[in-house]
Amino acid sequence: MTKLSNAEIVVIGGGAIGCGVAYALAKAGKRDILLIERAPDVGQATTAQGAGLCGQVRDSAERIKLAMHSVSVFRELQKSSVKPDWNEVGSLRIALSKKRAAEFQNLKLAADEAGLEASLIDPGEAKRRWPLMQFDEAKAIIWCPSDGWMTPRSVAKSYAHACGEMGVRIATSTMVEDIVRKNGRVAGIRTNQGSVECQFVINAAGAHAYHVAKLAGLELPIVPVRHEYYITVPMENLAPNLPCFRIPEMTLYGRVRDGGLLLGGWEPAAMNLDPRTYSLNGDPEPVQTDWPILNSFEESFSRLFPTAKNSEKGFIGKGWPTFTPDGRFIIGESARVKGFVMAGGCNAHGISGSGGIGKLLVESMLEPRPSAYVKSLSPDRFTESSWSWDDARRQAAHVYETYYGV
Ligand SMILES: Cc1cc2nc3c(=O)[nH]c(=O)nc-3n(C[C@H](O)[C@H](O)[C@H](O)COP(=O)(O)OP(=O)(O)OC[C@H]3O[C@@H](n4cnc5c(N)ncnc54)[C@H](O)[C@@H]3O)c2cc1C
Structure with missing residues (x-):
């Protein structure tokens, strides 16, 4: 185990985001970094449950550029000895209504503005790319060749390995219990393994980011929202290089994993948690598999891919990614507590976003x-008097439910 020692920067949390920001800082020349993770290894909490899709087609050039930067980081890491398992298979985004098709025109314009290669293709071309899927209902299809998928835990491990090579220290099985402040700024942390002096603390604690912010004296609306997908047992003709897909009208996404179909979606009535109901030392309640919801994903998708009907399920991915009331990441130092920096509010794309989040x-x-843009992501947009928990939970749930909203 890494012995604790003082550091300029302490990163709390070894998920995709904590490992990604440590990597970005080290690449930028900051090497006196200590990353602390309470689990025995990195990437074991929300990150381990991720579906691993990375989509760059988004509604603004800024958000697209953030995702594009992530892809460039994954390509770079893929050349190292510990790989994120990045598979650049491309993606199909399928519109089933005229209203959505009109939105796709705007997405294409945003992609053009950001310099992302994305094209509107006809059903025939889509069929060549995903032969078993039926595209008769499609009103528009966007093909993005540089989208893809990775293995989420491998992403965290790959970052951690690269960090280690750049001199970043990683202390696992170590729990941050308090943040020490002096004269209005961060001066150190206390852990179950001893104390550390530091100038900056970066909060990348995932579903515990609310509790860690509270240690620094900040109340932030970071709301865990349930999310789940299933993976079937291997099916015939599901090649690993088939593109990822998104079908906004069905609120579904998917890809091939280990020869089976991975199918996930955004639920119509998002189950969310008040993070004050569990403690820094505890965990959010375990997610119970919601079969009616998963079966509804299957029912919808069977219209385009009849083979999905009554498929045997092998694995259920489920967890509590965090959402913010405005659906945007929380990134940067708080002017209210100098030296306290946020890297959270993943809004369920923290693995694919990790490279871009590190850059920002x-x-x-x-x-x-x-x-x-970076300033607009500051934690100081949420002052204690500007929001209530009821509103924050309602708005975070709305962000989740309208994830593919027009
Ligand atoms: C079912 C599902 C599917 C998803 N699919 C995708 C997808 O396809 N693409 C995508 O980009 N994202 C996806 N996500 C979202 C993604 O998993 C999250 O955005 C991402 O994992 C968040 O990373 P994180 O580092 O913030 O959190 P975590 O991975 O939870 O890491 C936080 C870490 O902080 C540690 N920690 C907490 N408190 C302390 C403490 N006091 N001291 C020390 N360590 C501490 C925890 O142990 C944990 O390891 C999905 C999520 C789910 C649940």
């Missing part, structure tokens, strides 16, 4: 004049 965090910490 570096900009927020090291650039004398960060962009307006």
Whole structure:
């Protein structure tokens, strides 16, 4: 186990985001970093449950560029000895209504503005890319060749390995219990293995980010929302290089995993938690598999892929990714507690977003004049008087339920 020692920067949490920001900071020249993870290894909490899709087609050039940066990081890590298992298989985004087809035109414009290769293709071409799927109902289809998928736990491990090579220290089986402040700024942390002095603490504690912020004296609306998908046992003709897909009208996404079909979706009535109901030392309640919801995913998707009907399920992915009331990441230092930096509010795309989040965090910490976009992600947009838990939970649930909203 890494012995604890003082560091300029402490990162709390060894999920995709914590490992990704440590990697980005080390690449930017910051090497006196200590990453602390309470589990015996990195990538074991929400990250381990991720479906691993990475989609870059989003509704603004800024969000697309963030995702594009992640892809460039995954490509780079894929060249190292500990790989994220990045598979650049492309993706199909399928519109089933005219209204959605009109939205796709706007997505294409945003992609063009960001410099992302994405094209509107006809059903015939889509069929060549995913032969077993039926595209008769499709009103528009976007093909993005540089989208793909990775193995989430491998992403965290790959970052951690690269971090280690750059001198970042990683202390696992170590639990941060308090944040020490002096004269209004962060001065250190206390853990179950001893104390550490530091100048910056980065909160990448996932479903515990609310509790860690509270240790620094900040109340932030970070709301865990249930999310789940299933993977079938291997099926015939599901090649690993078939593109990922998203069908917004069905609120579904999927890909091939281990020869089976991975199918996930956004539920119509999002189950969410008040993080104050569990403690820093505890965990959110375990997610119980919701078969009616998973069966509804299967029922919908069977219209396009009849083989999915009554398929045998092998694995259920489920967890509590965190959502924010405005559906945006929380990144950067708080002016209210100097030295306390947020890297959270993943809104269920923290693995695919990890590379971009790292870039924005570096900009927020090291650039004398960060962009307006980076500033807009600051934790200080949520002051204690500007929100209530009832509203935060309702809005976070709405963000989840309208994830593919037009
Ligand atoms: C079913 C499902 C499917 C998903 N699919 C995708 C997908 O396809 N693509 C995508 O990009 N995202 C997906 N996500 C979301 C993704 O999993 C999350 O956005 C991402 O894992 C969040 O990473 P994180 O590092 O913030 O959190 P975590 O992985 O939870 O990491 C936080 C870490 O902090 C540690 N920690 C907490 N408190 C302390 C403490 N006091 N001291 C020390 N360590 C502490 C925890 O042990 C944990 O390891 C999915 C999520 C789920 C549940």
